[in-house]
Amino acid sequence: MNRSTGKPGLRIMQLISAWQSILTGSTPMMSIEVTRECPLSCPGCYAYGENHLGGAATLRSLADYRGDELVNRIVRLVRQHRPLHVSLVGGEPLVRHRELSRLLPILSEMKVHTMVVTSAVVPIPREWMSIPRVRVTVSVDGLPEHHDVRRKPATYERILQNMAGCQVNIHWTITGPMMERPLYREEYLAFWNARPEVVRIWASLYSPQKNERTAEMLTRSERQVVAEELERLQPCYPKLLMNRGIARAIQEPPATPRECMFARMSTNYSADLQTRVEPCIFGGVPDCSQCGCAISSGLHWLKTVRAARLVKISTLVNNSVAVGSLVGKLRSDYHPRWTTKPAVPERQLVQIDTRRTPDRHNIPVGNQGRR
Numbered sequence: 001m002n003r004s005t006g007k008p009g010l011r012i013m014q015l016i017s018a019w020q021s022i023l024t025g026s027t028p029m030m031s032i033e034v035t036r037e038c039p040l041s042c043p044g045c046y047a048y049g050e051n052h053l054g055g056a057a058t059l060r061s062l063a064d065y066r067g068d069e070l071v072n073r074i075v076r077l078v079r080q081h082r083p084l085h086v087s088l089v090g091g092e093p094l095v096r097h098r099e100l101s102r103l104l105p106i107l108s109e110m111k112v113h114t115m116v117v118t119s120a121v122v123p124i125p126r127e128w129m130s131i132p133r134v135r136v137t138v139s140v141d142g143l144p145e146h147h148d149v150r151r152k153p154a155t156y157e158r159i160l161q162n163m164a165g166c167q168v169n170i171h172w173t174i175t176g177p178m179m180e181r182p183l184y185r186e187e188y189l190a191f192w193n194a195r196p197e198v199v200r201i202w203a204s205l206y207s208p209q210k211n212e213r214t215a216e217m218l219t220r221s222e223r224q225v226v227a228e229e230l231e232r233l234q235p236c237y238p239k240l241l242m243n244r245g246i247a248r249a250i251q252e253p254p255a256t257p258r259e260c261m262f263a264r265m266s267t268n269y270s271a272d273l274q275t276r277v278e279p280c281i282f283g284g285v286p287d288c289s290q291c292g293c294a295i296s297s298g299l300h301w302l303k304t305v306r307a308a309r310l311v312k313i314s315t316l317v318n319n320s321v322a323v324g325s326l327v328g329k330l331r332s333d334y335h336p337r338w339t340t341k342p343a344v345p346e347r348q349l350v351q352i353d354t355r356r357t358p359d360r361h362n363i364p365v366g367n368q369g370r371r
Helices: 012-023 067-081 093-109 126-130 144-150 158-164 184-193 220-233 244-251 262-265 294-304 312-328
Strands: 031-035 085-088 115-118 134-139 168-174 198-205 266-269
Touching: 067 093, 085 093, 085 312, 093 115, 093 126, 093 134, 134 184, 144 220, 168 184, 184 220, 184 294, 198 294, 220 244, 220 294, 244 294, 262 294
Parallel strands: 031 085, 031 266, 085 115, 115 134, 134 168, 168 198
Antiparallel strands: none
């Protein structure tokens, strides 16, 4: 990883580049599910939900690729869409670590920033750390009492072994059971903030689908507690990416995908490298009113910031999207991103067996058409 990029935040030139990308009809971000394979069976995993891809197919039912064909097809897709940042997700991306070891230097040479999101169930190649514009993010969902059950065989012991000698970000999805002990969140931050391998800690809240009623979900009051607590704890644990604006965005997320800057700025592909994941990386029919995505929260806050203290970034983005939609149609390889997608038929969600009962959440069905 390029260690000079350890600090959070968009540089001015990157922001300008993203704006120029939108003006030419491209989205600055891309997410690719590089494989349908994963040795884990995590409860609440959106990627393997029945409705993740709209109901016509599932991630496990798609054809995926390996070897040179996977590398060449991803490079072709990136050249077609011209993103500034690519997230390689799964499935478990490290199932294809040999292919990624060939792909990451190519994307770096193309000046594309790449993030590999992994459970660290297999060792992270140390040679990736020296590739410019490459970051690795490890998903660690709670303390061992929860994580080791949810993400077995990617246990704490195995993660610490497999990330040894690397520099990584930690991504933490906070679920309902993690709210039952008052000091739980601080214990988590204290552990990972002290690890020398960790550059940054991102915190997301579990983001459900519409009509979902599972104990993974947080109540509205719990969301407020988490937002206020993380903002208060950030000075004590400086690796945590959090500020007042992000905390407010967690409490009041974007109302619809069209109001979510992350959803609008990212093009997302599943493992066959043809099927789109819509309307955002979660797919299906996400309940925006309960979205807790760390990136969505960060960009939702960022769009309220005024560029050069004059114009809100959201205004620049919206106007750029309008221009980009027209300019993009002049390109022979243009694939429209900013379209209105009809609602996806709702399907039954997989219910998660856990101690907490759904009725404590008091969530109305069909919650105002929000994610």
